[in-house]
Amino acid sequence: xxxxxxxxxxxxxxxxxSSGPAAxxxxxxxxxxxxxxxxPEAKAKLDPAFKFYLAGQATPNVSxxxxxxxxxxxTNGFGKDDNFGCKWAALSALISLQESAKRQGGNAVVDIVxxxxxxxxxxxxxFECHAGAFIIGVALKxxxxxxxx
Numbered sequence: 001x002x003x004x005x006x007x008x009x010x011x012x013x014x015x016x017x018s019s020g021p022a023a024x025x026x027x028x029x030x031x032x033x034x035x036x037x038x039x040p041e042a043k044a045k046l047d048p049a050f051k052f053y054l055a056g057q058a059t060p061n062v063s064x065x066x067x068x069x070x071x072x073x074x075t076n077g078f079g080k081d082d083n084f085g086c087k088w089a090a091l092s093a094l095i096s097l098q099e100s101a102k103r104q105g106g107n108a109v110v111d112i113v114x115x116x117x118x119x120x121x122x123x124x125x126x127f128e129c130h131a132g133a134f135i136i137g138v139a140l141k142x143x144x145x146x147x148x149x
Contacts, residue, residue: 025133029086030126033112036090045091050098051108051147056124059110059147066104066144070115071096077136085136086129093140101144112142 033054036042053059073092077085097109114121114128116139121128129138 025131027082027131029082029129029131030121030123031083031086031090031129032125033090033127034125036087036094036127039087039091041088042091042094045095046098047102049107050102052094052097052112052142053108053110053147054124054127055111055113055122059108061148062108062110062145063148064105064146065110066101066106066146068111068141068143069097069100070139070141071100072115072137072139074135074137076134077131078134080136082129082131082136085131086138089129089136089138090127090140093138097140097142097144104144106144106146107149108145108147109142110145110147112140115139115141 033052037046037052071093073089073096075085075089075092097112101107101109112127116128116130116137120141127138127140129136
């Protein structure tokens, strides 16, 4: 009887292993960058004189371009609303891009596109965010620049 039970258990285990892993959640959201910039946390952490411009968005005259940079922060999504988690991750990306641009002498980041898993998503108002069951991620790529004020 024990050997028959062991055989059935082995068959069940093999069957479950061969069915492959369950698909992980990857919800794609498109969120206005203006919503992130309006957050109280953004007002506290971003330099108000510094500007961010998505690709396709009207910009002031760009007098100098520096290098491009990518920021790819993640945040813990457990128990968080996807929308809030996306904004939080985007704010982290903007802080990183701002710091990089300032080190190069810039006062703005221009031509910002989403760059999740190195796939570009360009929109003049929105960025792309990917929310999973436990991790929420945003990847932004932009060019440090000096713009006329």
